[in-house]
Amino acid sequence: MTTHIQTVAVLGTGVLGSQIAYQTAYSGFEVTAYDISDELLEKARSGFAGLAARYEREVEGASGGPAHAALSRITYSSALADAVRDADLVIESAPERLALKRDLYAKVGPLAREKAIFVTNSSTLLPSQLADATGRPDRFLALHFANEIWVHNTAEVMGHPGTDPAAYDAVVDFARRIGMVPIELRKEQPGYVVNSIQVPYLQAAQALVVNGVADAETVDTAWRTATGAPHGPFQSLDVIGLATVYNIDAAGDEESQANARYLKEHYIDKGKLGRSTGEGFYKYGTAPTRS
């Protein structure tokens, strides 16, 4: 029997967790935002207000009420038992560390409803690395969001071999109801769909600059002209942030590691981390616009 998801708890109020909670509330759901301290929840509260303001500017139909009304559907809690007690769906967006997530699931498992579905927003861990800690492996899978969820509205849905298809389908349905485009994966895949393609694409682009074949602007112009895409790879790298890119590069093959060294020397060591710092491969004005 498919769970029809009505109440949602989001564990973790970092950048992505906040966006997920807000988008869910904006879509009409009652949401409990959980974090480990009242200080973090205070910070989250002002973060949500900031999101409401951005939605008013950037999302059609959000101004004049809806963006503000979403705030009233968010409840705050630093008590895990309270946060998850009534949830049909628990969305985990905790820091990207395996042991931390496993500990969290071990705690949440006994506190949540038996029928509740758990999903992880992890970018780098596979559901099968977490499933047994949840106490409900059949109702556990990944639901992976992208930054600036209201623009980049993919929701990649990925189970592990033990995920119940009914739970999978319920999550796909939920993703759609919060305005996402569900991307259904049929197997576990590190990087899901988007990063599996984007990482080699970005590596290849970086190699052209690192090897002195062409400058970043030329590569971007070539890509935009050839494909009609709105952004070239170096514009994307600046948005992702060069510190994050550095970490991905450094974990890759020999070519990727050469890219990492180049990034460190020419950008990171000079404080040029991309759009967020006003300079990366490109220079930005003091008020960076959205990508």
Added chain:
Amino acid sequence: MTTHIQTVAVLGTGVLGSQIAYQTAYSGFEVTAYDISDELLEKARSGFAGLAARYEREVEGASGGPAHAALSRITYSSALADAVRDADLVIESAPERLALKRDLYAKVGPLAREKAIFVTNSSTLLPSQLADATGRPDRFLALHFANEIWVHNTAEVMGHPGTDPAAYDAVVDFARRIGMVPIELRKEQPGYVVNSIQVPYLQAAQALVVNGVADAETVDTAWRTATGAPHGPFQSLDVIGLATVYNIDAAGDEESQANARYLKEHYIDKGKLGRSTGEGFYKYGTAPTRS
């Protein structure tokens, strides 16, 4: 001293050669189209008429005269000496075989003006593999166009170590004058800029389908939604043509070769070669529209 290019010869009237010659004539240049037989030139003539019709439909300002007038600026010749005698620029778009191209350059070298610049449109050979055969290595480089030149108007400019910067600049200037976006490479690079990025991007996308992670349509939806690009990778593969993709895959690493085998079994052996045959990863109507 920079050669100011005024007269152009295009050697080879295949798909790309014809598009290059027509676009050059459309941009106001006198062009001689050369091929090895009068039969091929007759075929080219009707090809040019077809291009004029497409420009009238697809290129703003082309109808009502300009597209048709371009045809009158094209001269046909199967005599190499006549074709290149007055050319400031010789654009070679001959079949992609090293020995054939080298033979052609050895013949053209003594027939062309001393100051004439030669460029190759080769997709896979490097200028340094051809330079010594031209008799003018300093005035030899690559000028690489994309299919459907009037839409995908990149012109990748790539010299070899012995290319004179003045010749390079003259070619960049020429590219601009025929409506291209010049992409300036500073080093020889197999695949230039666009294919250096596009090939790993397309390989990674294929691997997702080959490994059963997601279907082609899901991957395309994910990519378009995440990046705002107008097309996903499988739409591009269908346009490139799966026979061409197969050849690229088969020449690659182990993952690429697995992609090649999958393509052969599921598409090529079934006559599904992409857009041109009405079916590839997608089905198309009887009148394929342009990408």
